[in-house]
Amino acid sequence: MHPMHPVNAAQAGAASQSAAATFAANKVIRNTYMLLSATLLFSALVAMASAVLKLPHPGLIITLVGYFGLLFLTSKFRDNGLGLGFVFALTGFMGYTLGPIISHYLGLANGGQTVAMAMGLTGAIFLGLSGYALTTRKNFSFMGGFLMVGIIMGFVASLAAVFFELPGLSLAVSAMFVLLMSGLILYETSNIIHGGETNYIMATVTLFVSIFNLFTSLLQLLGFINSDE
Known part of the structure; x- marks a missing residue:
């Protein structure tokens, strides 16, 4: 029996590591989308009840x-069962805060159409972007720093818009968040694929928050547009 050539051994080892990494990433993706679906449904039910x-x-x-x-x-309990409980507590709480917002828009002229359009656009954007990242397997890790700075700036600007009652700034922040959350969906999906995120609970939270902020931002923008029709 002849010993394996060092180059062949290295190639076999690299192939084995690559296969293991792909299997792990696929497992995280599967668990993330299963949990994301469950939390979206739970949050929607809480929002409806609210x-x-x-x-x-x-x-x-x-x-x-x-x-x-x-x-x-x-985040603290992401590696055990308590983490799952807190994921549903977090997404349920966010659903509760969303209920009065949806109720407000439904009370406006063309409110039902506005809410339905925001929901449809959110779903289309999420499926389109995540599908693109999963299909092309492009690495969007370079967007991390830009997204972090942008989200912090947007958060501060949104607080300023609330405290100083600046509707124009609020609309600008909503438009900004549509772009930022779209980028975050690409970034996080890519992060899972390439092994940057190995915890499906945290991956779920990031994608859920992206979808939530994308929906509320589109709702505000469409509500403003429809109010001028």
């Missing part, structure tokens, strides 16, 4: 504390 029962919006402070608190707990 809108039907006409529950009040918790306000900016409670919303921020609830969101960042649950996000911290989800």
Whole structure:
């Protein structure tokens, strides 16, 4: 029996590592999309209940504390069963805050059309971008720094728009967030494919937040456009 040539051994080892990495990435993708589907459904049901029962919006402070608190707990327990519980607590809470917003738009002229259009566009953008990243397997990791800076700037600007009651700035932030969340969907999907994100709970949270912000931003923009028709 002849010993394997060093080059062939290295190639076989590299192929084996590549296959293992692809298998791991596919597992994360599968688990992420299963959990994402479940959380989207759960959040939608909570939002529907919140809108039907006409529950009040918790306000900016409670919303921020609830969101960042649950996000911290989800991240802290992401490697065990508690993490799953906090994912549903986080997405359910976000669904609750969404209910009064949807209820507000439904009460406006063409409100039902606005909400349906925002929902349809959100679904189309998410499926299109994630499908593109999964199909082409392009690496969008270079977008990470830009997205982080952009999201921080957008968050600060959105707070300024609320405190100083600047509707023009609020609309500009919504347009900015449509682009940022689209980029984040590409970035996170690519991150999973290339092994940058190996925890499906955190991948789910990132994609869920992207979809949530994309929907609310489109809702505000379309609501403004339809109000001028």
